[in-house]
Amino acid sequence: xxxxxxxxxxxxxxxxxxxxxxxxxxxxxxxxxxxxxxxxxxxxxxxxxxxxxxxxxxxxxxxxxxxxxxxxxxxxxxxxxxxxxxxxxxxxxxxxxxxxxxxxxxxxxxxxxxxxxxxxxxxxxxxxxx
Numbered sequence: 311x312x313x314x315x316x317x318x319x320x321x322x323x324x325x326x327x328x329x330x331x332x333x334x335x336x337x338x339x340x341x342x343x344x345x346x347x348x349x350x351x352x353x354x355x356x357x358x359x360x361x362x363x364x365x366x367x368x369x370x371x372x373x374x375x376x377x378x379x380x381x382x383x384x385x386x387x388x389x390x391x392x393x394x395x396x397x398x399x400x401x402x403x404x405x406x407x408x409x410x411x412x413x414x415x416x417x418x419x420x421x422x423x424x425x426x427x428x429x430x431x432x433x434x435x436x437x438x439x440x
Contacts, residue, residue, distance in 0.1 A: 312362060313402055315394050319358025321350050322389035325382050325410075342382035347390070347416050348374060351406040355392040355420050359402065369402070369422040370430070376418030382410040392420065400424040 323329070329346040331337030336345050352371050359369050382388055388410045396403035400423050407417040 313359060313394060313397050315397060317358050317362075317394040319354040319356075319392040319404075320389060321353040321357060322387060323350060324387050325384050327384060330384065339381075340384060342386075342388055342410070342415070344378045344416075347378055347388070347408050348376060350388065350390040351376065351392065351408060351416075351418075351420055352422075354390040355402075355404045355406060355422055358392055358394070359422065359424070363424060366427055367424060368427045368430070369424050371420065372401070372423050373421040374418065376406065376416055376420070378416045380410070380413070380415040382415055386410045386412075388415065395419075 325342045327333055327340065329343055330340040331343040332340050334343045334345055336343045356369055363369065388408060390406060390408045392404040392406045394402055395405050402422050404420045406420045408415050
């Protein structure tokens with residue numbers, strides 16, 4: 311894994327009735343939901359790492375600190391951009407920002423950890439009762 315500071319990622323979507331606050335339960339209005347914006351930011355970051363991971367590896371989000379500053383109505387395109395700002399062993403820190411066709415809608419920081427998928431899932435399964 312050779313992830314360097316400055317590595318960038320991008321993900322985009324269109325605001326639909328299905329990814330609004332009223333549809334996902336994070337609010338009552340039909341605008342782009344904060345959880346959908348966060349997922350888009352995570353997708354931008356995760357997709358930038360994917361080419362650098364070995365077979366059987368993945369990454370998981372472990373921390374988010376973001377603000378959602380502007381509402382986006384149904385029908386507009388939205389996108390998120392990520393940039394690696396720190397690499398500490400298996401933990402990668404990103405600067406993330408989201409935009410719609412009118413400008414910045416959210417920004418913050420996101421951390422991901424590189425994992426071995428089988429080991430990660432095995433540990434998760436151990437939480438199940440006997």
